[in-house]
Amino acid sequence: MSESARNPVKSEAYTPKLFTVFREGYSVATFRADAIAGLTVAIVALPLAMALGIASGASPDKGLITAVVAGFLISALGGSRVQVGGPTGAFVVVIFNVIASHGYDGLLIATLLAGLILIAAGLLRFGQMIKYIPHPVVTGFTAGIAVIIASSQVKDFLGLAIDKVPADFLPKWQAYLGALSSANWAAIGVGAGALAMIVALRKFAPRLPGFLIAVVASSVAVALLNLPVDTIGSRFPDIPAGIPVPSFPDISLAKINAVLPSAFTIAFLAGIEALLSAVVADGMAGTRHRSNQELIGQGVANLGSALFGGLPATGAIARTATNIRSGAKTPVAGMMHAAFLLVFILFGTDLMAYVPMAALAAILFMVAWGMSEYQRFLALLRMPNSDRAVLLITLGLTVLVDLTVAIAVGVTLASLLFMARMAETVEVDRSGRRDxxxxxxxxxxxxxxxxxxxxxxxxxxxxxxxxxxxxxxxxxxxxxxxxxxxxxxxxxxxxxxxxxxxxxxxxxxxxxxxxxxxxxxxxxxxxxxxxxxxxxxxxxxxxxxxxxxxxxxxxxxxxxx
Missing domain, CATH: 3.30.750.24 (STAS domain)
Structure with a gap:
């Protein structure tokens, strides 16, 4: 008798949810609900994928390729019924630094390695390890990433004339302040208008795709009024159409050694965000994800994304929530979201050229605001000094030093403080009354x-x-x-x-x-x-x-x- 037959629970833990869905039976009505949800998520993901591709130091087509390839594989092979994957804000800082230090080939190698690390983590049953990451650490580095993303968009939002923006936080803001006199009022108007439109639609018409509406409206305004602002077409004049042929980057042992630390960071972020997103999805949809299979699915998705020239990917909490609210029933919804984005890449790539950079900056401001989790952040500030210290130190190290350092210091500090607090709860009573x-x-x-x-x-x-x-x-x-x-x-x-x-x-x-x-x-x-x-x-x-x-x-x- 095979091991899977002797231990069906263990076997089930490594079965993609898509296989379970088809085994249970898949109806036309379910497909209709999944297709509608997939189209809704694709409309939300379209401008977001382009914006995240640019913010990462790549190009908008790289973000779209990631959403298509990785998004499809995450849904098809993952351990969640309604998880939607693709490029996310969590990777922006890491990707930008890897490209700056090792080139785009270096990023592809790091993404391939991260995919292998995630698969190994799933096979070694590390899926439950997320519960050992303290809440203040997760909130601190997420808020820190939000600050970095928002800071990276100031140049495009204000239309500043800066040839090369420094990568580090403080020098970046020094460059911004030094170039304020070059601010482009047309770009500010476009960015502010797009931002106001997104905020208003979220408040008064939350079911409408605010990101896409803001991008279309600002693109039309720039074209009709002939406004002197940067667009995707002026910044990236040679965007290829369609999906590239899969290929391996030029791999060498020296390059692997150089990008291996970044690969571990990418794998860690992908695992953390994917499992957090799956937990949120379980709470919203009443489902139960398979954490180890989710890690394996994320690993395969990152391998696929890298082979097609895409970016690192993981489960996206906002897109997953949109998927659930739109009526998604199975992983087919996430696969359909990828299929709809593929149709745009094949037939609508030329339209990207008209999108103003200031409008994409407005979208990323909203992404950063969502990542900040300000309510949770403020709630943690009301906690005891030890939790507050972990939160603020993790935030500060993320913004000013390095994400990997921030996580390592945050987890270590939280563990030491926990042991100290446990020592305070120990009582020694000779009377025996306590026992x-x-x-x-x-x-x-x-x-x-x-x-x-x-x-x-x-x-x-x-x-x-x-x-x-x-x-x-x-x-x-x-x-x-x-x-x-x-x-x-x-x-x-x-x-x-x-x-x-x-x-x-x-x-x-x-x-x-x-x-x-x-x-x-x-x-x-x-x-x-x-x-x-x-x-x-x-x-x-x-x-x-x-x-x-x-x-x-x-x-x-x-x-x-």
Whole structure:
């Protein structure tokens, strides 16, 4: 008997979701829903892919090729039902630096290596490792990337006359300030108009493709009024049409050694963002992704993108969310998104020449704003000094030094601070009363549990390494109960990631129509819950002194006679 037959769970973990969908049965109605969602996402992705290609130091066609090739493979071979992939803002900084240091061939080699690293990570079952990246670190480097992306677009938005913009953050802004007298008011008007249009459409007509409408309107305005602004055509006069023939770059051992650190960075970013996007998709669509297969799919997609001359790719949270809201049912929607973009490349490439650079800068400002996650960032600033320090140090290192350094320092610092906080929770009691108290913890918590009530006990520190388990547990429950009791008497420590996971748990329970009761909360976790708006006065959750009180309250909330 084969290993896959003996262990079907393990075999299923390495099965692309597309295969599962077809095995379950695929109807014409499902295809219609997927096609509509794919077209909607393609409309959103079209200007975004061009803008990200340019921001990365490449050209708009490279972004589109990436969206087509990698987008198709990520959906076809990934572990998520509704994930949409392509170029993303997370790669902009890394790609720009690799091209500047090693040329475009160097980027292709780094992308190939990153693809192999991702496949190896999936086969080695590293898919669950994302839960060990602390929340303040993820938010800090994401916000740092957002700052860098926004800064990189100031030249085009203002139409500044600068031949070569410095790569580093502070010299870049010195160059901007020195060239302010050369600002092009026509470019400022086009960029500001596009930005205002995107913001207005998001507020008053969120279902319309704001990016595409802003690009078309600004292109028409520039053409009709003959405005003296840079366009894609003036910046990139020799954009090829169609998809290139796949080929390998000129590979040598020296080049591999030179780009290997960048390859690991690309693989890390691709894995982190893809799995984060898959988790978001699970929360929105009620699905459950296969993390290791998702990494393998991402790896194959990056190999394919590099062979066609594209950029690194990963799952895109905004495009995935658009896909879900547009009614996507299966991975076919993401594949259709790639097919629609391919049609544009084959028949509409000439239209790119009319797009003003200032309008693309406006799009990337909005991308940066979305990446900043300002609400989450502000929430973390209300956390204890240790979490706040990790957040701000990671942000500062990302902007001023290097993304790899920022992540390494952030994770190390968060781990050291966690150990320090754990040391503070240790108590030495000669009386033995503490041990007796722990032994008295009721082990038969499910006995006499009222119908419609579910109970979970959390024991030990609830930190970034185990925060995701709570959300997974809620998904495994199946039919949602009316009341959920969380027993937290044995939780001495709750960090920022754990608090965030609890907040998401409460929100998912609310959406499912369930109330949450927490019992026996210790002082430190109670303080953290207060900071994220889950305190007693907020009334989002109910508090009980002990499990018996929680059971009595649950009976009232569940309406059990």
């Amino acid at each position: 007796a108290e722990l032994d008295a913890e009721d082990l038969d918590q499910r006995d006499d549990l009222p119908p419609g009530v579910e109970v979970f006990r959390i024991a030990g520190p609830f930190f970034f390494g185990v925060a995701g388990e709570l959300l997974d547990t809620l998904r495994r429950v199946g039919q949602s109960p009316r009341v959920i009791i969380l027993r937290m008497r044995l939780v001495p420590l709750l960090d920022a990631s754990g608090a965030q996971a609890l907040g998401e748990f409460v929100e998912q329970a609310r959406l499912a129509g369930a109330r949450v009761i927490v019992s026996g909360v210790q002082p430190q976790p109670r303080t953290m819950l207060d900071r994220i708006g889950l305190g007693e006065t907020a009334r989002r959750i109910a508090y009980a002194a002990d499990y018996a009180s929680a059971q009595a309250l649950a009976v009232d909330l569940a309406g059990v006679k």
